[in-house]
Amino acid sequence: MKNILLFGAGKSATSLIDYLVSNAPRQKWHITVADHDLALIKSKTGKSYYVTPAAIDIRDEASRQKLIQETDLVISLLPAQLHILVAKDCLQFSKNLLTASYIDPEVKKLEKEIEDAGLLFMYEMGLDPGIDHMSAMKLIHSIEKKGGQISAFRSYCGGLVSPESNDNPWQYKISWNARNIVLAGNSGATYREKGKTKEVSYQHLFDQSKTIHIPSLGKLAYYPNRDSLNYISAYKLEEVPTFMRATLRYPDFCEGWGTLVKLGLTDDTKKIQTDNMTFYEWTSQHIDQDTSISHEENIANYLGISAKSKILRQLKFLGLLNSETIHLGEQTNASVLQHIVESKLGMEVTDKDMIVMTHEIEFERRGMSTRLHSYMIAQGEDNIRTAMAKTVGLPLGIMAKLILQDKVTLKGLHIPITPDIYNPVLKELEEFNIRFEESFE
Structure with missing residues (x-):
């Protein structure tokens, strides 16, 4: 055994x-x-x-x-x-x-x-990274085998709340490690667009105006994910002018999270004493207070938004404008925010999450330009057997089986980008309704 x-x-x-x-x-x-x-x-x-x-x-x-x-x-x-x-x-x-x-x-x-x-x-044998590598490399190898010359590669993935459970102003609920959510993107992002290297700072990362259309879901926002250029050589796309990996969210989430970044509430570098600090004092710690106006007006003025903005509804939903004391001792802002989102954005027992992944590949073959769209939507069952748990865990389980059956000869430190790995793993994932649909234009 x-x-x-x-x-x-x-x-x-x-x-x-x-x-x-x-x-x-x-x-x-x-x-x-x-x-x-x-x-x-x-x-x-x-x-x-x-x-x-x-x-x-x-x-x-x-x-x-x-x-x-x-x-x-x-x-x-x-x-x-x-x-x-x-x-x-x-x-x-x-x-x-x-x-x-x-x-x-x-x-x-x-x-x-x-x-x-x-x-x-x-x-990187999970979801993102993992299934993204495997599904992308299967497409890339197929295009190249048929003589296609790739000019643009874009890959998007996001863990989202399913539409039937999307009932808060953030349009988001936590289905994975909350600390990773709070710290996501804090080093900014780098990618290639039309032959030029683009760098996006943390402060400008969550621009909700960048969107992509997903069949049956409509418009989702995206932000570039870490350093996309790290994967150009692994994918053997060194000469491709456009290469980007990105994270998907509902647009309202990106707008709200960008606000938290602007307020300094995701900072994880220095600790503050919270035992005698109210949530509003914590939220507005970088704002010069005008005591003649309300909390909402102070925040709105600092952010340059209307006092009726949905951003203020998001902040109120998290309890960030109230006068209750935090009582978490000495913490970084990021740790306080993690505590808040775990409390306010947790999944209820009957909630369902959803994983959305899509690849866009532009290529030329026999003088004809083509754009390939490949997308996958995976649904969770409840707040325990989530789509996130399925898409992270099942590739690992399938890979474990292949190794213990002596079907893998690969040695060394690797990510799953070779046919002997991605073909059997993607094939078995389809048995769990994790499959991709393709279209061309």
């Missing part, structure tokens, strides 16, 4: 655990799920004969290494900064590693050692 070790039982782990457990009898494998919260593990695994819960502190080296030594394959859904602890142990004890997180500089330093050890460390 083969053994799989999963680190992390949080929001994104649900569908992965379901997949591993359902395949365990047929595949003859056993799963150990490790997390600091034993109750959380048991809520995800039930009483399955094929699962062992392990409540550990991931920073406890002895406990962590004991589990890694006893397994055949490691999957990490830990916070990104903790992956390196697991990666170094996997290298030391010769274990393959899968994770949905980005390749970071620390693991990049281990690239030659991983390859020399004959191990596979597959990073």
Whole structure:
């Protein structure tokens, strides 16, 4: 019997655990799920004969290494900064590693050692990054195989609230790690447009006027995602004039979030004492107060908006204009905001989320210019079995199965961009209603 070790039982782990457990009898494998919260593990695994819960502190080296030594394959859904602890142990004890997180500089330093050890460390094997790489590379390879010359590549993905659950002025609810949401985009973005490198600062990132039309959904806003140029060489599109990866949101979210950035409420660099600070005082900490006018008018004047603006409705919805005391001790603004959005923008039991992904590729073949649209919409079931959990977890589960069935010969540090990976993974994802539709113009 083969053994799989999963680190992390949080929001994104649900569908992965379901997949591993359902395949365990047929595949003859056993799963150990490790997390600091034993109750959380048991809520995800039930009483399955094929699962062992392990409540550990991931920073406890002895406990962590004991589990890694006893397994055949490691999957990490830990916070990104903790992956390196697991990666170094996997290298030391010769274990393959899968994770949905980005390749970071620390693991990049281990690239030659991983390859020399004959191990596979597959990073970015989730949704975005993950399914975006696989679906994009399948299209790119197909176009190139038929002699097409690509001139523009744009890829968009977003975790959104499903229309039937879209009932707040932010048009957003949290289906994944709230801290990542709060800090998203804080380093700005870089991409290529018509041969020129474009850089967008954090302060201007959430411009809701940038939109794209999605079939059956209508207009969604987007903002460039991190440094798109990092993937040009991986996709082998070095000569393509336009290359951008972007995040999708409803337009109202982008406008509201841009306001939070302008107010300085996403800053994570310095701590402030919140125990005697009201939410309005926190919200307006960078504003010179005019005591002759209302809180709403002070905020509106600073932002240059109407006192009846939907932005003020968004701020009120989060409770940012009230006189209640925060009482969170010493925190950064980003930590305070994380607490607020977790409280105000959480998913209710019956809420559903939605993943939207689309690729736009412009190419020329036999003298004819063509634009290819490929899009995928995945729906969640409820606030536990979310579309986010499905699209992050299922690619990891399928990849684990391929490795344990000895169907993967790839070694080294990789992301999923080769046909031997993306073909079987995308094919099985279709069994879970995660599939792409294509159109040409």
